[in-house]
Amino acid sequence: MGNYIILNNQMDNEIIYEHPMNERIRGLLRLEHLYAIIRYHLKNNGDSDYITVLATLLEISELLLRSDIKNEIIKELKRQSDVLNTLKNSEEIDEDRLSMAKNLINEQLSHIQNPLYQPADVFKNNEFIKIFSQRMNIPAGTCNFDLPRLHHWLNESEQKKKEEIRNWSSDLNPINHATYILLDNIRKSSSPINQNAASGFYHQQIESNASCQLIRIKIHSESPFYPDISGIKNRFTVRFMEVDTLTSKQVQTKGNIDFELHCCTF
Structure with a gap:
């Protein structure tokens, strides 16, 4: 087998979440x-x-x-x-x-x-x-x-x-x-951009003259939140979720979340 693929996307103190476009x-x-x-x-x-x-x-x-x-x-x-x-x-x-x-x-x-x-x-x-x-x-x-x-x-x-x-x-x-x-x-094709999800929500429209193959989001590994990413060719949405301790259900956080965004296209 090849020696290329790592099992997870956790590096140092960050976790990387990815979503294909x-x-x-x-x-x-x-x-x-x-x-x-x-x-x-x-x-x-x-x-x-x-x-x-x-x-x-x-x-x-x-x-x-x-x-x-x-x-x-x-x-x-x-x-x-x-x-x-x-x-x-x-x-x-x-x-x-x-x-x-x-x-x-x-x-x-x-x-x-x-x-x-x-x-x-x-x-x-x-x-x-x-x-x-x-x-x-x-x-x-x-x-x-x-x-x-x-x-x-x-x-x-x-x-x-x-x-x-x-x-x-x-x-x-x-x-x-x-x-x-x-x-x-x-x-490796993108440069990181620091973004903020107000009340746990972030939406971005992709310009008509641009493209995006892969969304990557980095957050601190100790964060209690995780991003739920959805997207199509020209736009994507990120909702930061957390687990309700009483119901064990996932809910969108009401806090403002800082994260690092990569819109990757080669």
Whole structure:
């Protein structure tokens, strides 16, 4: 698996909340989330960790099979490549960094747009994985008496299990790498703006000549509030919520909340 995705967005004393502004970014964030789960559990060696890794690889496979996300990744790689091409004559651009960024994108494009590349084929066509997938649809279906082959595999050496997982998921690596590159470029594209949500509410209209792919909001990690973000192409709304201690229901806070806003577009 790739070494790119972190499990959560908590950094130092801040928590980052994100909201995709279109379906393409929504799909990328879902992939990133699933790869993060895999990366986390591969650091551990418990039976439940390996079962979670297999189950999550199945989720990634289903996501790729049921959606057009592969083509959306190709489109976004091409779009970002075009953006980089427009910057090549700018005096303020570091040519070495620009060339490196273009090479990273072109490398992933060469893999993913190859007509022979069908991500998740290796994993989904494995007999053991097919059996595991069927049992996953049954509550507690992975008990050792229901699936002795899984029980046998879980008792193999850590080295063998991780090597087999690498082999089974090898054709998913280009998707993983492309997801990281695309989201990393988008996240780094904006400058932070300090904003205030009066009575816990903030609304922003996006100008017609501008665009936004991803909303990011940073607040202090000890804040009792969290942002509930909703948005479409040209506007978004943020409501800061808290949990009512009496009813356990979420309610919009009546206080004024300072936060850091990023409207990201590459």
